[in-house]
Amino acid sequence: MDDLEKKIPVLCVGPKGSGKTTLLKKVQQAEGIDYTYSPVPTIGTNIYDINYVNKQGKKQVLSIREIGGEMVTLWNNYLEGVEKVIFVVDTSNLCQISAAAVMLYTLLAEPKLRRSKMRNEALLMLQYSRLCSDLVNVPALLEASPLTNTGIDALRAFLGDAKKVDA
Numbered sequence: 013m014d015d016l017e018k019k020i021p022v023l024c025v026g027p028k029g030s031g032k033t034t035l036l037k038k039v040q041q042a043e044g045i046d047y048t049y050s051p052v053p054t055i056g057t058n059i060y061d062i063n064y065v066n067k068q069g070k071k072q073v074l075s076i077r078e079i080g081g082e083m084v085t086l087w088n089n090y091l092e093g094v095e096k097v098i099f100v101v102d103t104s105n106l107c108q109i110s111a112a113a114v115m116l117y118t119l120l121a122e123p124k125l126r127r128s129k130m131r132n133e134a135l136l137m138l139q140y141s142r143l144c145s146d147l148v149n150v151p152a153l154l155e156a157s158p159l160t161n162t163g164i165d166a167l168r169a170f171l172g173d174a175k176k177v178d179a
């Protein structure tokens with residue numbers, strides 16, 4: 013397959029309303045992602061294709077699949093072949109943190125994701141240091157807000173590093 017056509021499969025999950033759709037549209041550089049933007053909850057899944065140039069200077073496409081928070085029980089069906097995972101937590105929503113923790117640990121324990129890289133924000137509250145010593149692929153943390161543009165460039169940079177990590 014031509015390098016131009018190669019798609020890197022990425023999964024984006026997290027509790028409902030944590031900001032996945034808003035974040036991915038911002039990363040995709042869609043117009044109008046500001047405080048006037050009001051997304052509808054994702055029913056099923058959405059795919060966001062993002063073009064980028066990797067560290068070797070080759071053009072590639074990230075194919076990021078968002079799974080709506082309502083679909084938590086069906087995550088398992090979308091893990092095969094995933095190279096990176098973005099786990100989104102709304103850190104201003106304290107009521108959701110504990111539910112997010114359960115989801116995250118379930119995901120981290122998933123054998124199908126053993127080779128995937130993961131970025132998430134919840135780990136700060138979840139014994140990050142201890143986890144790092146236990147996991148093959150150390151998760152990366154990022155604070156981001158699509159509405160203020162905080163952390164968006166850093167997220168794009170992370171996603172642009174397409175090197176697969178061997179277990």
Ligand SMILES: Nc1nc2c(ncn2[C@@H]2O[C@H](COP(=O)(O)OP(=O)(O)OP(=O)(O)O)[C@@H](O)[C@H]2O)c(=O)[nH]1
Pocket residue numbers: 026027028029030031032033034035049050051052053054055079080081082156157158159160
């Ligand atoms: N203040 C603030 N609100 C945000 C931010 N990101 C998203 N939101 C708001 O959070 C709400 C939910 O955003 P979505 O992007 O639909 O969340 P989601 O995770 O895709 O939700 P589901 O698809 O239902 O799982 C919307 O009202 C957004 O405007 C942010 O950085 N700051």
Ligand SMILES: [Mg+2]
Pocket residue numbers: 032033034052053054078080081
């Ligand atoms: Mg959504």
